[in-house]
Amino acid sequence: xxxxxxxxxxxxxxxxxxxxxxxxxxxxxxxxxxxxxxxxxxxxxxxxxxxxxxxxxxxxxxxxxxxxxxxxxxxxxxxxxxxxxxxxxxxxxxxxxxxxxxxxxxxxxxxxxxxxxxxxxxxxxxxxxxxxxxxxxxxxxxxxxxxxxxxxxxxxxxxxxxxxxxxxxxxxxxxxxxxxxxxxxxxxxxxxxxxxxxxxxxxxxxxxxxxxxxxxxxxxxxxxxxxxxxxxxxxxxxxxxxxxxxxxxxxxxxxxxxxxxxxxxxxxxxxxxxxxxxxxxxxxxxxxxxxxxxxxxxxxxxxxxxxxxxxxxxxxxxxxxxxxxxxxxxxxxxxxxxxxxxxxxxxxxxxxxxxxxxxxxxxxxxxxxxxxxx
Amino acid sequence: xxxxxxxxxxxxxxxxxxxxxxxxxxxxxxxxxxxxxxxxxxxxxxxxxxxxxxxxxxxxxxxxxxxxxxxxxxxxxxxxxxxxxxxxxxxxxxxxxxxxxxxxxxxxxxxxxxxxxxxxxxxxxxxxxxxxxxxxxxxxxxxxxxxxxxxxxxxxxxxxxxxxxxxxxxxxxxxxxxxxxxxxxxxxxxxxxxxxxxxxxxxxxxxxxxxxxxxxxxxxxxxxxxxxxxxxxxxxxxxxxxxxxxxxxxxxxxxxxxxxxxxxxxxxxxxxxxxxxxxxxxxxxxxxxxxxxxxxxxxxxxxxx
Numbered sequence: 001x002x003x004x005x006x007x008x009x010x011x012x013x014x015x016x017x018x019x020x021x022x023x024x025x026x027x028x029x030x031x032x033x034x035x036x037x038x039x040x041x042x043x044x045x046x047x048x049x050x051x052x053x054x055x056x057x058x059x060x061x062x063x064x065x066x067x068x069x070x071x072x073x074x075x076x077x078x079x080x081x082x083x084x085x086x087x088x089x090x091x092x093x094x095x096x097x098x099x100x101x102x103x104x105x106x107x108x109x110x111x112x113x114x115x116x117x118x119x120x121x122x123x124x125x126x127x128x129x130x131x132x133x134x135x136x137x138x139x140x141x142x143x144x145x146x147x148x149x150x151x152x153x154x155x156x157x158x159x160x161x162x163x164x165x166x167x168x169x170x171x172x173x174x175x176x177x178x179x180x181x182x183x184x185x186x187x188x189x190x191x192x193x194x195x196x197x198x199x200x201x202x203x204x205x206x207x208x209x210x211x212x213x214x215x216x217x218x219x220x221x222x223x224x225x226x227x228x229x230x231x232x233x234x235x236x237x238x239x240x241x242x243x244x245x246x247x248x249x250x251x252x253x254x255x256x257x258x259x260x261x262x263x264x265x266x267x268x269x270x271x272x273x274x275x276x277x278x279x280x281x282x283x284x285x286x287x288x289x290x291x292x293x294x295x296x297x298x299x300x301x302x303x304x305x306x307x308x309x310x311x312x313x314x315x316x317x318x319x320x321x322x323x324x325x326x327x328x329x330x331x332x333x334x335x336x337x338x339x340x341x342x343x344x345x346x347x348x349x350x351x352x353x354x355x356x357x358x359x360x361x362x363x364x365x366x367x368x369x370x371x372x373x374x
Numbered sequence: 375x376x377x378x379x380x381x382x383x384x385x386x387x388x389x390x391x392x393x394x395x396x397x398x399x400x401x402x403x404x405x406x407x408x409x410x411x412x413x414x415x416x417x418x419x420x421x422x423x424x425x426x427x428x429x430x431x432x433x434x435x436x437x438x439x440x441x442x443x444x445x446x447x448x449x450x451x452x453x454x455x456x457x458x459x460x461x462x463x464x465x466x467x468x469x470x471x472x473x474x475x476x477x478x479x480x481x482x483x484x485x486x487x488x489x490x491x492x493x494x495x496x497x498x499x500x501x502x503x504x505x506x507x508x509x510x511x512x513x514x515x516x517x518x519x520x521x522x523x524x525x526x527x528x529x530x531x532x533x534x535x536x537x538x539x540x541x542x543x544x545x546x547x548x549x550x551x552x553x554x555x556x557x558x559x560x561x562x563x564x565x566x567x568x569x570x571x572x573x574x575x576x577x578x579x580x581x582x583x584x585x586x587x588x589x590x591x592x593x594x595x596x597x598x599x600x601x602x603x604x605x606x607x608x609x610x611x612x613x614x615x616x617x618x619x620x621x622x623x624x625x626x627x628x629x630x631x632x633x634x635x636x637x638x639x640x641x642x643x644x645x646x647x648x649x650x651x652x653x654x655x656x657x658x659x660x661x662x663x664x665x666x667x668x669x670x671x672x673x674x675x676x677x678x679x
Contacts, residue, residue: 006477010466017465209461213522216425217478218450 003219007227011201015231025197029189029239033246037182044130050077050094052085055104063100063116063142072134085119095121096131108146171256171340182251183338184307186243187331190266191273191301194236196294198277202228203290206281225366229274236273240266247338256341265333268351271358272326279365301327326357377436378403378530378561379424384433385584386419393419395584396433401563401577406556408575408592409565410674416584417565418458421532424563425455438529451479454528456519458535464508468499471507472522479526486525493521497551513544520551531555533564537571549574569670580674587677592670599668599676601625602642606634606649607661617656623648628675635672 015021049067053060068075077094079085088094099117107114118135120128172179205211214224244262247253276297284290303309304318305327311319322328329350336342344351379401386394394416401407409417422428424435426446435442437449462471469490476486494500497517502510510518516536523531533552537545549571556562556576564575572578572592579589588598608614615634618627624645625637638645642665653660 002480003478006474010463010470010474013470014463014465208464209457209459210463212427212457213455213461213475214478215427216450216453216455217475218447218480219478 001223003223004227004230007224008230011228011231015235021197025193025235025239026242029193029243030246032189033182033185033243034250036185037178037251044127044134045072046074047072047096047127047131047134048094049073049075049096049098050079050085050088051075052079052082052097052099054080054082054102055100057105059105059108060100063139064098066138066142067098067135070134070138072131089119089121092121095124095127096135098135178251179253179339180335182247182253183334184331186240186247187305187327187334188302188307189243190236190240190269191327191330192298193239194232194270194273195276195280195298196291197235198229198232198274199280199284199290199294200287201232202278202281203284203287207286221366221369225278225369229278232277233270233274236270237263237266253338255338257337258341258343261337261344261347262334265330265337265347265351265354268354268358269326269330271362272354275358275361275365278369279361282365282368282370301325304328305331307331323353326354326361329353329357376403377401378438379407379563380436381420381424382433382435384420384423384430384435386416386423386428386430392584394423394430397581397584397586398433399579399586399589401561404556404559404561405576406552406562406564406574408572408578409563409581410567410569410572410578410670411565411581412678413567415581417581418534419584420581421455421457421534421563421565424532425453426450451526452528453530453532454523454526455532456523456534456536458538462507462515462518462522465506467504467506468494468510468518469503471518472525475522476525481526489525489527493524496554497521498547511544513540513547516540516544516548517551520548524555529561531560531562531564533562535565535567537566537568545571569674572670578670580677582678588673595670595673596668598673599637601637601639602645603666603668603672604636604638604642604645604649604663605630605666606636606663607632608634608653609659609661614653614656614658617658618649618652621648621652623652626676626679628672630671635666637672637676 015025051064051067053064064075067073073096077088079088079097082099085097085099088097097117097119099119101115101117104114104116116139118132120131122128202211205214240262244255244259248255277294280290280293280297284293304311304322304325306322307327311322311328314322333342333347333350333354336347377400379399381397381399383396383398384394385392385396397416397420399420409420411417419428423430424437424442426442426449429443437453440449442449463474466474472490472493473486476489481489494503497520499514499517499521502514507515507518520533520536523533536552537548540548552562552564553574564571566572575592577589577591578595580587588595590598606614611629611632611634615627615629618624618634618636623638625639626635628635636645636649640648646663649663650660
């Protein structure tokens with residue numbers, strides 16, 4: 001028991017003196033969180049738009065005005081000639097072009113069918129589809145208003161009832177994307193710090209040759225491993241606390257659920273991440289190898305966790321693969337607790353999964369870690 | 375005679391490479407035993423088996439009478455092992471390194487500080503107690519490594535090429551420290567590629583291809599050389615060696631520094647004549663030829679053939 005304490009002591013002493021490591025451990029997560037929170041966003045705003053209003057009537061200008069006032073479109077250019085439009089796309093000056101045909105207002109007034117042309121740059125298909133939705137919505141509003149007005153004029157009826165959906169969003173009322181992403185980033189940071197740093201910490205001793213000395217000391221394998229891993233678990237919790245504090249203070253993310261629950265699940269999750277670190281360090285000979293191996297695993301975990309891409313959007317066969325990813329469960333837990341305030345009764349399956357993975361990975365890695373040399 | 379290290383028929387292979395081939399060796403209690411052999415002879419493998427880092431494929435070994443395979447942890451508490459590349463924690467100071475190893479071996483804190491002081495005095499590292507290990511010179515690192523190995527006062531010390539990469543002055547100092555330890559009754563098994571260090575041991579063994587070829591006191595080794603040996607001093611000695619070898623008139627021709635050692639079963643006078651005539655034909659001036667007593671090197675070079 002005492003030996004564990006000595007190893008922990010030594011480990012903290014070394015961490016404290018390793019300035020680059022300290023920066024990686026604390027400054028980097030903060031910077032990452034501050035930057036990533038803004039970068040990682042699938043909200044589509046400021047869509048560069050060019051308008052070609054060939055009609056130029058009060059009605060057509062009303063439509064253009066609605067587009068501008070929606071806040072989604074950044075109308076930068078007005079083009080008089082339709083034939084000039086392709087170059088806006090070619091030069092990347094616009095993503096959307098709206099063409100209002102000549103006689104748009106007159107045709108509409110005469111009840112003749114009329115069309116509006118919307119041209120789109122489909123490279124970023126996701127944004128294009130979302131932009132299309134916005135335009136559809138704006139047009140719909142435009143027409144509804146017109147219809148209401150017309151009916152009022154013709155029939156003298158002022159009170160017209162159309163079906164309007166009343167939408168109420170639960171949990172993330174403002175539909176703030178950061179409410180969803182920032183907890184995800186916190187998860188990712190915790191994963192990275194604990195798996196990567198623990199892997200590096202053990203491999204460094206192998207690289208230095210100090211591991212050979214530790215191995216010949218009358219110390220049991222579990223004492224050595226516990227002593228080496230506890231400091232990284234503690235660091236993980238520090239990073240987690242830092243991340244949550246930043247999410248709250250900087251991003252103003254509502255934390256509806258119980259933080260104790262987050263702590264509990266983090267504890268369970270750490271067995272997986274530290275286990276991965278241990279597994280990597282049992283296989284890698286140099287810190288460089290350890291880093292590559294960990295990054296490879298991390299990218300896999302991240303992509304398969306629902307961090308960016310919702311798991312439901314993945315092909316079915318891939319969805320099954322995600323069940324093998326401990327990060328998937330923890331990601332869900334953190335988001336549910338943060339945003340929905342889920343409690344243990346909603347999450348116990350995730351808890352069981354994390355427990356199974358944690359003990360599995362940890363046991364396997366411990367077995368791989370030999371007290372003898374290869 | 376009590377033996378502190380008994381190695382019986384130990385074999386170890388790595389894939390198709392045989393590192394140790396049924397090696398048997400006994401080291402007496404309190405002696406300084408030198409294990410000498412070329413690179414790849416199996417020295418490091420043997421020491422690693424003794425301290426439990428490798429598991430032997432066959433054979434067994436006892437350390438102070440304790441079975442090293444079955445009671446690994448007991449053995450580890452009374453042996454000190456200093457690997458070839460003993461590594462310290464570069465970001466910890468001299469004292470912190472020593473205290474850490476003391477703690478690992480569960481030296482009581484009071485006792486720890488006493489030993490720390492004694493070892494610092496002993497290794498003359500006292501003035502550098504707070505210096506980080508990475509800022510020490512090669513010789514000082516080696517002494518710190520030895521101090522860390524000694525902090526739990528092991529009965530048996532296993533040292534793997536402790537003076538490789540250390541300057542001559544530090545080397546001499548290091549060996550005088552070892553001699554002091556031997557005086558205190560510590561059994562020392564040390565491997566070295568240097569013959570002058572071998573001469574400082576009580577007994578030495580020559581290891582080659584995983585087997586012990588010969589074991590004896592350093593002073594007794596030369597008598598194993600059964601041929602007549604001449605030391606030749608001449609110009610262009612490398613070329614001379616080639617000519618003498620090509621003549622096939624001698625048992626062996628070896629270069630030792632700027633001299634040549636020529637051995638033969640024939641009487642010295644006859645060999646001398648033969649050397650002179652061979653070199654005269656090659657137009658190489660002989661400066662001197664004299665019979666010499668064989669050295670440890672001569673015996674080992676001979677054994678290697």
